[in-house]
Amino acid sequence: MPTxxxxxxxxxxxxxxxxxxxxxxxxxxxxxxxxxAASAALKGxxxxxxxxxxxxEAVRGLPDLVFPANAAVVLDGQxxxxxxxxxxxxxxxxxxxxxxxxxxxxxxxxxxxDLPEGVFQEGAGDAIWDADRSFFWVGHGPRSSRASVGVxxxxxxxxxxPLELASERFYHLDTCFCPLAGGFLLYYPPAFTAEALATIxxxxxxxxxxxxxxxxxxxxxxxxxxxxxxxIMAKAPSSLRRKLRARGFVLTEIxxxxxxxxxxxxxxxxxxxxxxxxxxxxxxxxx
Ligand code: ARG
Numbered sequence: 001m002p003t004x005x006x007x008x009x010x011x012x013x014x015x016x017x018x019x020x021x022x023x024x025x026x027x028x029x030x031x032x033x034x035x036x037a038a039s040a041a042l043k044g045x046x047x048x049x050x051x052x053x054x055x056x057e058a059v060r061g062l063p064d065l066v067f068p069a070n071a072a073v074v075l076d077g078q079x080x081x082x083x084x085x086x087x088x089x090x091x092x093x094x095x096x097x098x099x100x101x102x103x104x105x106x107x108x109x110x111x112x113x114d115l116p117e118g119v120f121q122e123g124a125g126d127a128i129w130d131a132d133r134s135f136f137w138v139g140h141g142p143r144s145s146r147a148s149v150g151v152x153x154x155x156x157x158x159x160x161x162p163l164e165l166a167s168e169r170f171y172h173l174d175t176c177f178c179p180l181a182g183g184f185l186l187y188y189p190p191a192f193t194a195e196a197l198a199t200i201x202x203x204x205x206x207x208x209x210x211x212x213x214x215x216x217x218x219x220x221x222x223x224x225x226x227x228x229x230x231x232i233m234a235k236a237p238s239s240l241r242r243k244l245r246a247r248g249f250v251l252t253e254i255x256x257x258x259x260x261x262x263x264x265x266x267x268x269x270x271x272x273x274x275x276x277x278x279x280x281x282x283x284x285x286x287x
Contacts, residue, residue: 002051002227003108005068005099005271009039011058012066014262018086019171021263035258039066042232042269045252049230054108054273056099062091066259069174069268070123071096073136073152075275077110080155082123085143108273113155121148125172125268127160129275132183133203135159139173141166141193158277161203163196174267176217180226184247186210188217210247216240220256220265234265 012035014027043053059065071092073080079100084090103109115121126139126148138149138160146162153160163173167190170176176191185204189197189211201209212222215237224233231249234256244251256265 001274002046002049002272003054003274004046004051004225005054005056005071005103005273006039006043006046006269007056007066007068008058009035009066011060011063012039012258012262013063015063016088018088019263020169021260023261026261027258031258031261034255038254038256038258039269041254042256042266045232045254046225046270049225049227049232049252051227054103056095059091059095062089062095064089064262064264065092065095067125067262067264067268068096068123068271069125070172071271072100072123073121073127073156074109074124074271074273075129075136075156075158076277078156079104079109079112080121080152081112081114083115083120084122085120103273115148115151118145119147119151120145121151122172124271125174127152128173128177128179129272129277130179131275132179132181134277134279135161137173137177137179138162139165139177142168142171156277161199163199164193165191165196166193167191170217171263172268174223175220175263176212176222178222178224178226178267180210180231180247180249181228182247183208184210186212186222186224186244188212188222190214191217210243213237213239220260223265223267225266225270232266234260 122143126144128137140146149162170191176188178186220234221236232252
């Protein structure tokens, strides 16, 4: 069963700025009820799509804990804990370490690993498992270090394809890149360096590439959760709805505006814990 980690949104707020989308001035305590409702709606959509959700408790002073995609890279029960680039988020490392120790005791994950000193890596936000191709796409640049690429390859013993991100606006790979069932790829080309774009286009044939427009990417729709034909994402422009429906996908849209004020949406509010490198699991997910 697809198993997701989410964080209780009780201590979410937008009180610092570490990416260009973050708008502390637009946030007030009055925004919290809408954030809680949005998080609950996302959890409901994951369950309706056949998922199960594990929850990390909120911690005061760590507002971005609501984005557990950045907590770790997880595959085959192995967990590589993140190291955050910005001091504002480094306090989350100990919280997620404790959370994964608990998940390990319960048998939900089986091994926990650390990054070498000096290497930044912001979890599944920058290391996206492509179930159809059986490799990791690894983003680096604004947040994760180039050196994280080799660490991920050695930790999981799987192929990795590095992609350098070209802008601070699309600071994590998951803001601009989303592999979908059936080998499709939803991505936002301007987020990548010329070399990274050439890599993507060499590995994904044109008929499987779905390009997001500026507007679709700015609506945080590329930051989506995909389960078979289901895609769960922030409110989508109709242009994107059409593109995805034409490929047979079924969309669930959720008003995630409070989290977009922090530069995040559906994918990064979750972390898949059950992914395996077994190719049969891709076939199951695509059914
Ligand atoms: N405010 C958070 C940050 O800048 C948002 C993180 C969103 N996570 C993601 N994987 N895109 O780190």
